[in-house]
Amino acid sequence: MGQLLSETFFIVLYNRVYSPLLNSGTQAIVATKCGVRMGEKAVVIYSGGMDSFTILQRAYKEGYELYALTFDYGQKHKKEIRYASAVCDELGIPHRVIDITAINQLLQSSSLTSDMEIPEGHYEAANMKSTVVPNRNMILLSLAIGYAVDIGASKVFYGAHSGDHAIYPDCRPDFVHAMNKVAKLANYEPVDIVTPYLNSAKTEILADGLSMGLDYGKTWTCYNGRDKACGKCGSCVERLEAFAANNAVDSLEYEQA
Ligand SMILES: [Zn+2]
Numbered sequence: 300m301g302q303l304l305s306e307t308f309f310i311v312l313y314n315r316v317y318s319p320l321l322n323s324g325t326q327a328i329v330a331t332k333c334g335v336r337m338g339e340k341a342v343v344i345y346s347g348g349m350d351s352f353t354i355l356q357r358a359y360k361e362g363y364e365l366y367a368l369t370f371d372y373g374q375k376h377k378k379e380i381r382y383a384s385a386v387c388d389e390l391g392i393p394h395r396v397i398d399i400t401a402i403n404q405l406l407q408s409s410s411l412t413s414d415m416e417i418p419e420g421h422y423e424a425a426n427m428k429s430t431v432v433p434n435r436n437m438i439l440l441s442l443a444i445g446y447a448v449d450i451g452a453s454k455v456f457y458g459a460h461s462g463d464h465a466i467y468p469d470c471r472p473d474f475v476h477a478m479n480k481v482a483k484l485a486n487y488e489p490v491d492i493v494t495p496y497l498n499s500a501k502t503e504i505l506a507d508g509l510s511m512g513l514d515y516g517k518t519w520t521c522y523n524g525r526d527k528a529c530g531k532c533g534s535c536v537e538r539l540e541a542f543a544a545n546n547a548v549d550s551l552e553y554e555q556a
Pocket of ligand 1: 531533536
């Protein structure tokens with residue numbers, strides 16, 4: 300913990316004090332010698348959930364100058380946005396919350412954003428398809444890549460993982476690889492889409508976060524945005540299984556034990 304704090308202090312000191320005094324070439328040399336990405340700008344699509352929380356923390360630890368981006372697309376679990384803001388405040392990371400609810404005038408078929416009931420059970424179940432927001436990640440990535448170009452960031456971190464492959468087509472490797480090619484074609488400045496957990500299960504992502512000493516009580520994943528997590532929706536079920544597989548206890552409060 301002490302080492303993490305001193306590393307964090309050094310990275311913050313470098314990014315906030317020394318880096319602005321150096322030209323970009325010198326920044327790159329210093330960053331390379333230090334073995335971390337100091338002064339390299341990156342955008343993180345940060346929902347406030349477990350996966351993007353872990354990515355944000357990992358990238359922060361590696362020394363990126365992070366810009367967090369959260370989308371309000373009319374999700375019922377809007378509470379996750381407050382969790383995202385609190386973490387960014389704590390780490391001193393600039394955080395933009397962008398209201399894209401207007402897209403729901405076109406996209407009304409998902410239970411995440413409409414009056415439809417949120418289904419319970421596993422992600423693999425057929426009824427979970429109702430949680431798919433059409434083309435969501437392509438829309439979000441497109442906006443994030445535009446933001447990255449605008450602020451001179453070379454990377455967009457995004458939390459696709461293998462657990463989502465079954466029902467969310469835009470979380471699959473084929474989509475991510477193709478989108479990366481499109482990002483390079485669409486702009487003069489190259490932007491890489493980085494998906495550190497593309498082939499990892501939720502259990503492995505959690506294991507990585509726990510190895511960094513992260514507190515997942517600072518994340519919200521439940522699709523129902525009530526006071527406490529429901530413990531029954533696909534997102535809660537997957538989260539609880541990941542904690543069980545890691546022999547760890549989730550510090551988040553649930554409606555039922
Ligand atoms: Zn839930």
